[in-house]
Amino acid sequence: MSANGSVGLVQPQRLTFAENEPFQLDSGASLGPVTVAYETYGQLNADRTNAILITHALSGSAHAAGYHQPDEAKAGWWDDCIGPGKAFDTNKFFIICSNVLAGCYGSTGPSDPDPATGKPYGMHFPVVTIGDMVRAQVRLIDHLGIDSLLCVAGGSMGGMQALEWAAHYPYRLKAAIPIATTAHHSPMLIALSEVGRQAIYADPAWNNGDYYDAGLKPDAGLAVARMVGHITYLSEESMQQKFGRRLQDQVRYGYEFRSEFQVESYLKYKGHNFTRRFDANSYLYVTKAMDYFDMSAETGSVAAAFANSADLRYLVLSFTSDWLYPSYHSKELVSALTAAGADVTYLDVQSSWGHDAFLLEVETMTKLLSGFLERLVQSEQVALPAGFSPAASPKEQSKTEAAA
Amino acid sequence: MSANGSVGLVQPQRLTFAENEPFQLDSGASLGPVTVAYETYGQLNADRTNAILITHALSGSAHAAGYHQPDEAKAGWWDDCIGPGKAFDTNKFFIICSNVLAGCYGSTGPSDPDPATGKPYGMHFPVVTIGDMVRAQVRLIDHLGIDSLLCVAGGSMGGMQALEWAAHYPYRLKAAIPIATTAHHSPMLIALSEVGRQAIYADPAWNNGDYYDAGLKPDAGLAVARMVGHITYLSEESMQQKFGRRLQDQVRYGYEFRSEFQVESYLKYKGHNFTRRFDANSYLYVTKAMDYFDMSAETGSVAAAFANSADLRYLVLSFTSDWLYPSYHSKELVSALTAAGADVTYLDVQSSWGHDAFLLEVETMTKLLSGFLERLVQSEQVALPAGFSPAASPKEQSKTEAAA
Numbered sequence: 001m002s003a004n005g006s007v008g009l010v011q012p013q014r015l016t017f018a019e020n021e022p023f024q025l026d027s028g029a030s031l032g033p034v035t036v037a038y039e040t041y042g043q044l045n046a047d048r049t050n051a052i053l054i055t056h057a058l059s060g061s062a063h064a065a066g067y068h069q070p071d072e073a074k075a076g077w078w079d080d081c082i083g084p085g086k087a088f089d090t091n092k093f094f095i096i097c098s099n100v101l102a103g104c105y106g107s108t109g110p111s112d113p114d115p116a117t118g119k120p121y122g123m124h125f126p127v128v129t130i131g132d133m134v135r136a137q138v139r140l141i142d143h144l145g146i147d148s149l150l151c152v153a154g155g156s157m158g159g160m161q162a163l164e165w166a167a168h169y170p171y172r173l174k175a176a177i178p179i180a181t182t183a184h185h186s187p188m189l190i191a192l193s194e195v196g197r198q199a200i201y202a203d204p205a206w207n208n209g210d211y212y213d214a215g216l217k218p219d220a221g222l223a224v225a226r227m228v229g230h231i232t233y234l235s236e237e238s239m240q241q242k243f244g245r246r247l248q249d250q251v252r253y254g255y256e257f258r259s260e261f262q263v264e265s266y267l268k269y270k271g272h273n274f275t276r277r278f279d280a281n282s283y284l285y286v287t288k289a290m291d292y293f294d295m296s297a298e299t300g301s302v303a304a305a306f307a308n309s310a311d312l313r314y315l316v317l318s319f320t321s322d323w324l325y326p327s328y329h330s331k332e333l334v335s336a337l338t339a340a341g342a343d344v345t346y347l348d349v350q351s352s353w354g355h356d357a358f359l360l361e362v363e364t365m366t367k368l369l370s371g372f373l374e375r376l377v378q379s380e381q382v383a384l385p386a387g388f389s390p391a392a393s394p395k396e397q398s399k400t401e402a403a404a
Numbered sequence: 405m406s407a408n409g410s411v412g413l414v415q416p417q418r419l420t421f422a423e424n425e426p427f428q429l430d431s432g433a434s435l436g437p438v439t440v441a442y443e444t445y446g447q448l449n450a451d452r453t454n455a456i457l458i459t460h461a462l463s464g465s466a467h468a469a470g471y472h473q474p475d476e477a478k479a480g481w482w483d484d485c486i487g488p489g490k491a492f493d494t495n496k497f498f499i500i501c502s503n504v505l506a507g508c509y510g511s512t513g514p515s516d517p518d519p520a521t522g523k524p525y526g527m528h529f530p531v532v533t534i535g536d537m538v539r540a541q542v543r544l545i546d547h548l549g550i551d552s553l554l555c556v557a558g559g560s561m562g563g564m565q566a567l568e569w570a571a572h573y574p575y576r577l578k579a580a581i582p583i584a585t586t587a588h589h590s591p592m593l594i595a596l597s598e599v600g601r602q603a604i605y606a607d608p609a610w611n612n613g614d615y616y617d618a619g620l621k622p623d624a625g626l627a628v629a630r631m632v633g634h635i636t637y638l639s640e641e642s643m644q645q646k647f648g649r650r651l652q653d654q655v656r657y658g659y660e661f662r663s664e665f666q667v668e669s670y671l672k673y674k675g676h677n678f679t680r681r682f683d684a685n686s687y688l689y690v691t692k693a694m695d696y697f698d699m700s701a702e703t704g705s706v707a708a709a710f711a712n713s714a715d716l717r718y719l720v721l722s723f724t725s726d727w728l729y730p731s732y733h734s735k736e737l738v739s740a741l742t743a744a745g746a747d748v749t750y751l752d753v754q755s756s757w758g759h760d761a762f763l764l765e766v767e768t769m770t771k772l773l774s775g776f777l778e779r780l781v782q783s784e785q786v787a788l789p790a791g792f793s794p795a796a797s798p799k800e801q802s803k804t805e806a807a808a
Binding site for chain 2: 026027028029123126127184185186187188190191192194195197198199201202203204220221223224227228230231234236239240242243244245253255256257259261262263264267268271284288291292294323326
């Protein structure tokens with residue numbers, strides 16, 4: 001256990017399947033072979049009952065915690081919540097995180113070679129759904145020899161995956177933690193997705209998705225898409241706090257079009273940075289998967305979708321200033337889960353950070369997640385992994401962290 | 405007077421000034437000659453006290469009411485509120501509306517020829533402010549021989565102009581009606597402006613603003629900018645009501661990237677349509693003017709900016725679901741005006757239509773505006789224009805319209 005609460009160096013891993021029999025997709029198309037990039041933190045206990053699957057959001061990856069290199073500046077995307085003594089306590093739990101299908105961080109996606117041609121799929125990659133992403137995760141869990149996950153947890157698109165797991169594989173998990181999410185992507189979310197896609201299509205370098213062997217990528221379009229995204233992840237209040245009307249590197253208006261306000265510089269930096277780490281075609285496919293997400297589509301109602309999942313426990317979290325996935329979406333979800341007869345804990349967390357709160361409200365999240373998981377450990381009688389020292393009990397450790 | 409409450413056919417007009425002595429801008433640059441495109445509806449009374457200036461929003465024009473051609477399908481942009489018996493009753497008032505400086509509907513802007521080169525200004529057009537736009541309107545009012553306007557009224561960027569009039573020309577108007585606006589453009593608004601501008605810059609056809617003589621215009625970039633705008637003009641609730649998750653021309657998911665959801669088709673249509681009527685460089689300049697808008701910049705506080713404008717009457721309106729110009733901006737404005745000692749009427753109108761409510765909540769707006777203007781007419785003892793028949797009194801007419 002690291003002194004700083006980090007899982008330390010982690011090793012990216014890959015599972016490849018559907019090499020002979022192709023993987024069936026919701027669209028009717030099939031895909032194969034399929035690679036799923038994943039990471040694990042902590043140890044699986046003897047009876048394999050302490051595994052938690054963390055599901056990532058639009059631009060995330062399997063790298064949820066720790067470092068790939070000793071000198072890496074930035075830890076995994078949810079490092080604040082995953083590690084020894086943290087909310088997802090790696091002293092107690094075996095944490096798994098995998099990159100989604102159609103992603104660009106190691107799992108099969110549009111930038112990978114199409115076996116039929118040997119060239120990158122590009123827009124020949126089949127459209128995938130949140131259901132397809134989850135089905136690939138099921139294959140990973142099978143591969144790891146885990147019959148039942150203790151829990152699936154994620155924010156935003158990660159929350160959709162948690163809901164999909166609960167609705168379609170209720171016998172493969174004990175609990176679900178959907179955070180800052182919705183049971184059906186709203187027209188506002190679809191509209192924002194489509195604007196991002198249109199910005200990519202509008203970039204001539206996109207070239208109908210066929211740019212991998214060209215000198216140019218659709219960076220300008222992808223940057224605009226990401227800028228739109230970044231605005232929606234913040235709140236009006238957090239932007240006031242973070243930037244106000246402050247100017248960048250000047251004291252008076254310059255009356256020209258270079259970036260002048262700090263918020264403009266921030267957005268441009270974020271947009272540009274994103275193009276160095278994300279694939280434009282993946283952006284198209286992953287946003288499309290989110291747009292299709294609608295838990296009521298098959299059954300006619302969200303409650304009916306969870307009819308066979310009432311034995312699970314749910315922790316639902318939303319944030320008061322999140323206008324992208326407004327709290328009322330979570331409240332509707334809670335009503336539906338309750339109507340289905342499930343045991344639901346819900347909190348609308350007071351926060352000014354907008355949608356990004358699920359990554360930023362670490363102290364509150366740690367308390368809520370730790371408490372929920374602690375009760376789950378007790379009710380499910382989950383054994384600690386071998387090698388864990390009772391001297392630094394997880395509970396004490398958690399308290400120390402929270403106080404730090 | 406038309407039976408249907410329309411002002412009928414209207415004649416676009418133009419005023420050109422600063423032909424010899426250039427027009428000074430806030431930036432320190434100057435411009436000349438300057439043309440202001442405008443329209444008027446109704447008649448000026450004998451003592452020239454019944455004039456109301458209507459100020460338009462980002463994409464508006466001087467064409468606020470009536471028709472340019474007998475067979476025109478669409479009336480001016482605020483035709484619902486301007487006409488005989490309507491909120492801005494042309495039986496009583498002489499209504500003026502002019503296109504803003506840097507616009508593309510007849511007033512001098514980046515698409516006009518630069519006298520220095522004979523070629524379109526493009527990005528050589530000087531950056532203008534809301535203050536500059538208002539100063540051009542003052543020249544128009546001078547030209548029309550009007551010492552004092554009864555009122556300046558507008559929504560969104562139009563509201564900024566109304567505030568600028570009140571703060572800087574308090575002796576030239578009796579009242580201001582800022583609707584769905586703010587006393588300082590917020591970082592969220594600046595961020596959304598900048599994303600729109602980045603979408604235009606990213607379009608190779610923009611060519612640093614030099615595209616007027618080329619075959620191509622930056623339509624793709626401008627369309628993306630407009631799509632972002634359209635999302636922000638609606639509310640989550642109005643999008644749910646208007647589109648939900650309904651598909652366009654199909655009953656099942658197509659699992660492809662053509663537009664599938666109605667909201668996607670709507671956005672694409674709106675974005676494309678905009679490119680046929682608006683100039684991309686004007687979009688850059690007008691959004692930049694909005695970003696600079698900050699009533700507290702000169703004086704240190706909004707209240708101080710209105711210190712000499714306390715004798716005016718104000719009607720401030722906001723809309724509960726407007727997240728672009730949230731109600732609390734109007735409430736802050738009302739506090740500042742009240743602190744300055746002004747007579748302020750404020751209403752946060754219950755509406756699900758988001759920012760667009762100022763164009764859509766016609767019935768409520770008509771009641772509020774008519775009531776406010778009626779009191780103003782009485783307190784200022786405004787005479788009706790000559791030729792007005794008392795048989796169809798404006799009050800009766802207004803009632804008939806509201807009931808229709």
